[in-house]
Amino acid sequence: MEKKVSKTSIITGISFIIYALALTVGPNTLYQGCAAEKMMKCTQSLNVLFWIGIVLGIIGIVNFFIKSDIYRLVASVVGIIAGIFAFLIPTVIIGACSMATMPCRALTFPVIYVLSGIFIVVTVVNGILLLRARKTQKDSE
Amino acid sequence: MIFFVTLLAFTMFSVSIISRSTENGLSSVVNRLGADIMVVPEEGGDSVQSLLFQGTPCTTYFDAGIEEKIKNVEGVEKTSPQLYLATLSASCCDSQLQLIAFDPKTDFVIQPWLKSSLHNNLSAGSVVVGSSVNKKAGDTITFYGIEFKVAGRMERTGMGYDSSVFLNFEDAQKILESPNIEKNKDLKQVDNIISTVVVDIGTNSISKVSEQIKKELSGNSVGVYTSETLTHSIAGSIANFKDLEKFTEAISFLSAAVALLSLFAITINERKKEFGILLSIGTGHKQIFQIIVTEATTITIFGAILGIVIGAITVFPFSIVISQKLALPYLLPELTEIAGLVIKILVISVSTGICSAIVATKRLLACDASELVKETE
Numbered sequence: 001m002e003k004k005v006s007k008t009s010i011i012t013g014i015s016f017i018i019y020a021l022a023l024t025v026g027p028n029t030l031y032q033g034c035a036a037e038k039m040m041k042c043t044q045s046l047n048v049l050f051w052i053g054i055v056l057g058i059i060g061i062v063n064f065f066i067k068s069d070i071y072r073l074v075a076s077v078v079g080i081i082a083g084i085f086a087f088l089i090p091t092v093i094i095g096a097c098s099m100a101t102m103p104c105r106a107l108t109f110p111v112i113y114v115l116s117g118i119f120i121v122v123t124v125v126n127g128i129l130l131l132r133a134r135k136t137q138k139d140s141e
Numbered sequence: 142m143i144f145f146v147t148l149l150a151f152t153m154f155s156v157s158i159i160s161r162s163t164e165n166g167l168s169s170v171v172n173r174l175g176a177d178i179m180v181v182p183e184e185g186g187d188s189v190q191s192l193l194f195q196g197t198p199c200t201t202y203f204d205a206g207i208e209e210k211i212k213n214v215e216g217v218e219k220t221s222p223q224l225y226l227a228t229l230s231a232s233c234c235d236s237q238l239q240l241i242a243f244d245p246k247t248d249f250v251i252q253p254w255l256k257s258s259l260h261n262n263l264s265a266g267s268v269v270v271g272s273s274v275n276k277k278a279g280d281t282i283t284f285y286g287i288e289f290k291v292a293g294r295m296e297r298t299g300m301g302y303d304s305s306v307f308l309n310f311e312d313a314q315k316i317l318e319s320p321n322i323e324k325n326k327d328l329k330q331v332d333n334i335i336s337t338v339v340v341d342i343g344t345n346s347i348s349k350v351s352e353q354i355k356k357e358l359s360g361n362s363v364g365v366y367t368s369e370t371l372t373h374s375i376a377g378s379i380a381n382f383k384d385l386e387k388f389t390e391a392i393s394f395l396s397a398a399v400a401l402l403s404l405f406a407i408t409i410n411e412r413k414k415e416f417g418i419l420l421s422i423g424t425g426h427k428q429i430f431q432i433i434v435t436e437a438t439t440i441t442i443f444g445a446i447l448g449i450v451i452g453a454i455t456v457f458p459f460s461i462v463i464s465q466k467l468a469l470p471y472l473l474p475e476l477t478e479i480a481g482l483v484i485k486i487l488v489i490s491v492s493t494g495i496c497s498a499i500v501a502t503k504r505l506l507a508c509d510a511s512e513l514v515k516e517t518e
Contacts, residue, residue: 099274
């Protein structure tokens with residue numbers, strides 16, 4: 001039981017940290033957005049995603065110091081909501097550049113959408129494994 | 142085993158989609174060009190090609206009197222002028238767009254396919270925008286300080302028209318007369334200018350007429366292009382992609398077949414005792430064969446679907462980046478074509494897996510049950 005819990009703990013921590021890096025470091029390095037000559041919608045969207053990434057990164061790091069399943073379950077829910085917001089912020093809530101050929105729409109946000117989708121899937125699966133582990137633990141008690 | 146099937150499916154799917162998209166882009170260019178011959182300023186030839194294939198905005202022009210000279214050339218049936226003007230930046234967007242003005246009275250190239258977006262001719266004060274411009278019918282858009290009404294938005298063409306805006310000459314003249322036109326540093330003259338003359342020669346010989354036009358305009362700095370010469374360079378690149386697609390398919394298939402054959406042989410060898418026991422308790426050869434083939438089918442279907450999904454995640458969201466890096470016209474295939482490709486890849490993957498399993502199983506079933514159990518003890 002201990003082994004299973006620690007496996008999900010590692011998955012939670014690592015997936016959160018990787019996704020946090022994807023939202024904070026990635027748009028400034030590997031998949032840069034538009035050159036910010038003025039405050040554009042895409043810049044605003046990336047700024048919000050940056051802070052979401054910071055919060056997720058903190059959750060991921062703290063996860064390694066906390067042994068509680070409840071923490072990881074709550075983190076999974078927060079992670080899924082954050083992933084959904086990563087889709088909604090550039091498309092609906094704030095927006096991005098109008099032209100489909102601009103760097104933010106051609107590269108930056110598609111990368112974020114793909115990574116968000118993967119993160120949501122991993123978090124959901126991890127959440128299911130956590131719930132199963134808790135159920136097994138309760139049954140054996 | 143799943144890895145190799147996934148790799149096979151991923152490689153075949155992504156390379157095929159990219160190759161077919163470039164082919165569709167080239168067909169789109171050829172169909173939309175509509176003209177047998179295009180006459181452009183000599184120094185503007187590369188810019189016009191960049192505009193058509195990659196959507197790079199340009200401002201290029203020569204004197205409108207050139208059209209009259211072309212009309213007099215033997216073999217020329219119809220001509221129509223167009224004007225290409227790059228915007229500064231549109232109010233809606235943060236990058237330049239290409240304005241393409243045409244003469245509604247003589248045009249035979251743009252209006253036929255504009256009608257599919259408009260159902261009527263383009264009226265004064267209205268524009269039609271390309272698919273990459275985020276405006277819809279009824280919106281307004283401003284160029285050089287003049288507001289226009291958006292009459293419609295075109296479907297995706299995979300070529301430079303996607304980031305272009307179409308308007309008639311009357312409205313283009315208003316832009317040329319506006320004070321903001323001075324901000325376009327590429328424009329040194331605003332009176333009586335056009336950027337290209339599109340020519341229809343009916344059933345006459347293209348090569349003959351284009352030579353005549355070159356002769357007639359030998360004193361002017363112009364470039365005379367047929368649709369073939371205009372698309373020649375990219376047609377070569379696209380043909381190379383087609384060859385690459387076939388080569389990649391062949392190599393991927395061979396590698397996967399060899400890998401699966403080896404892996405199935407190793408896996409079945411490892412499970413000799415298991416199959417030996419099954420045979421010794423009365424399980425028939427047919428049932429053993431069915432077990433192995435069912436496993437092979439499940440593994441290959443799962444691997445193929447995984448490879449196709451990864452391929453789709455790689456090529457579809459990033460289609461614009463791919464087309465920009467390739468610098469070729471790029472138009473994704475229709476859904477039916479993609480579905481056909483998926484089925485083809487599934488059939489190839491599953492057949493490869495099943496054939497590999499059959500070869501490995503034949504060797505297994507040639508042995509006696511006691512030999513299988515004894516060999517592993």
